[in-house]
Amino acid sequence: xxxxxxxxxxMSVQEAETVTLSCTYDxxxxxxYLFWYKxxxxxxxxxxxxxxxxxxxxxxxxxxxxxxxxxxxSFSLKISDSQLxxxxxYFCAFMMTGANNLFFGTGTRLxxxx
Amino acid sequence: xxGVTQTPKFQVLKTGQSMTLQCAQDMNxxxxxxxxxxxxxxxxxxxxxxSEGTTDKGEVPNGYNVSxxxxxxxxxRLESAAPSQTSVYFCxxxxxxxxxxEQFFGPGTRLxxx
Numbered sequence: 526x527x528x529x530x531x532x533x534x535x536m537s538v539q540e541a542e543t544v545t546l547s548c549t550y551d552x553x554x555x556x557x558y559l560f561w562y563k564x565x566x567x568x569x570x571x572x573x574x575x576x577x578x579x580x581x582x583x584x585x586x587x588x589x590x591x592x593x594x595x596x597x598x599s600f601s602l603k604i605s606d607s608q609l610x611x612x613x614x615y616f617c618a619f620m621m622t623g624a625n626n627l628f629f630g631t632g633t634r635l636x637x638x639x
Numbered sequence: 640x641x642g643v644t645q646t647p648k649f650q651v652l653k654t655g656q657s658m659t660l661q662c663a664q665d666m667n668x669x670x671x672x673x674x675x676x677x678x679x680x681x682x683x684x685x686x687x688x689x690s691e692g693t694t695d696k697g698e699v700p701n702g703y704n705v706s707x708x709x710x711x712x713x714x715x716r717l718e719s720a721a722p723s724q725t726s727v728y729f730c731x732x733x734x735x736x737x738x739x740x741e742q743f744f745g746p747g748t749r750l751x752x753x
Contacts, residue, residue, distance in 0.1 A: 529681070534679075558740070567746070568727065568746060568747045569744065569746055569747075570682075570729065570731075570744035572741055572742075575739075575741070577739075616681050616682070618681075620740070623735075625670050625672070625687055625689055625733065625740075626672065626684045626687055626697060627682070627684070627742060629681030629682045629683070630681050631679060631680055631681050632680075632681055
């Protein structure tokens with residue numbers, strides 16, 4: 526079974542600063558996908574960034590980037606130039622290649638302080 | 640293009656009552672999902688439908704039934720609600736295209752069982 530662990534239940538960051546959210550996962554698969562989802566107070570789940578395990582290059586989407594360490598089974602999210610709108614729950618998720626379902630971590634509540 | 644829609648947004652039931660949560664997507668996706676989100680936990684898969692006419696159990700299927708009415712619609716039924724089913728329920732849909740898949744989520748239904 527796949528498990529996803531987020532060891533930081535809550536974090537805070539000053540506006541305009543950088544913050545890193547941690548995620549580790551456990552799998553025996555070699556091909557898979559990793560995701561970070563954002564859930565603001567509206568409850569809507571929004572995809573922030575994805576990483577294909579076969580790609581060595583870390584994914585980047587504007588202010589969001591990941592540090593993917595396949596051997597260590599680690600997938601952290603870095604948010605640069607934090608904005609008030611980044612305040613949300615962030616979930617790390619795993620999906621096997623060709624599968625349909627996502628396995629989620631328990632989430633990290635991020636607060637951006639003005 | 641509404642994406643994934645869910646009805647109702649909120650519902651309160653008494654123990655033993657039944658109800659159906661409705662979900663529809665207008666993105667012509669083959670796969671649809673039902674998740675539940677409990678406090679302090681990530682989303683957990685209840686049931687999914689890889690394509691029209693098929694359904695499969697996820698991680699927490701007990702107490703639920705589903706129907707894939709057509710390609711657009713995927714409903715979740717609670718036959719005899721229990722307080723343990725108090726949760727936020729999310730519907731999602733996805734499609735594999737070009738070797739990539741992304742799940743799109745509805746806004747969620749907050750269900751309280753008294």
